């Protein structure tokens with residue numbers, strides 16, 4: 364055609380300009396607002412990173428205190444929202460529930476919401492960041508038939524999520540600080556990753572001027588797939604299916620077989636052709652948690668052996684298929700008692716700040732346009748229509 368660049372998978376298309384996150388996939392570098400991810404994971408907590416992503420700079424102590432209070436004040440959901448959950452079957456996948464309930468928030472907060480007003484956009488971001496843990500934990504409690512646990516605003520963001528997941532009425536629930544730190548780190552390491560499929564989905568949906576809660580629901584839908592956020596769940600299911608170290612060669616052979624669609628879940632990345640810097644930190648945390656909780660998990664032996672193979676087998680080395688962040692996060696989440704079906708929900712919860720930062724960046728751009736890719740048409744040429752249905 365000559366008019367359009369044909370770029371399936373957007374391998375060579377920059378869809379926007381952005382100041383939020385920088386990735387150099389060849390060198391394995393990830394920076395948020397200029398700060399390396401490993402420094403943020405070691406020295407900042409998740410809400411500090413949220414502030415950084417949303418506002419462009421790390422918060423001062425005073426700014427952080429105020430931000431934390433604001434977020435924690437928004438953690439409750441309207442009581443009427445609990446009836447949304449009852450419409451789902453008990454065994455519904457929590458991603459389906461969270462996607463639906465978050466889209467439902469657009470009915471609660473559609474006015475006087477002015478998406479062209481920076482303050483209104485900020486409030487939408489606070490609400491989403493604050494309510495995602497509440498709604499996610501509610502989806503889990505609903506699936507196991509336990510009563511919903513209300514948020515506790517005196518706890519940290521991570522500890523509050525853990526208590527909403529695991530506390531039961533009339534029993535004392537104390538959050539283990541190592542588990543709290545691991546949870547916070549999982550949130551931090553998933554907070555943003557520039558123009559991945561779900562973030563691009565949020566931008567594209569938002570580019571038409573749609574309600575931000577509905578745009579985040581679109582992002583959640585896109586994240587769900589096993590090639591994206593669904594990989595952490597798929598990875599754990601794969602480790603369980605492999606079951607023991609002696610069965611690994613069979614699965615590795617399948618992964619290399621071009622006639623077999625099987626892939627090693629948790630390996631490879633579109634952008635990183637080097638070790639994913641998030642995976643490095645996640646790997647450390649994974650060992651910390653397993654040591655502290657004294658968990659002997661045979662799946663970890665399978666995981667470590669797979670990791671060894673991927674780093675030495677020519678098939679994986681030549682294709683630069685390193686273990687990615689979700690390879691390790693799944694093992695940590697399992698160790699701290701999070702059911703597999705909640706893994707992708709936790710990814711969505713963590714990524715909400717990234718989605719909202721990108722949406723806000725796009726909406727603040729005076730040159731913002733509706734996203735509208737073109738195509739190369741390969742269908743039938745023009746032809747005359749003659750009905751074949753008797754009238």
Ligand code: CMC
Pocket residue numbers: 556559589590591592594618619625626627628629630631632633634682684687688689
């Ligand atoms: N196992 C076996 N072979 C693989 C794998 C894998 N996990 N990933 C890629 N390959 C092979 C693929 O068959 C191809 O080989 P060849 O060149 O001989 O045809 C080559 O490596 C390049 O793969 P690709 O599919 O062209 O690469 P992509 O950039 O389109 O896909 C990916 C990236 C992440 C979708 C893919 O690596 C994959 O499916 N990985 C498993 C799922 C996964 O872990 N996803 C999570 C990504 S990290 C979390 C997130 O940010 O969402």
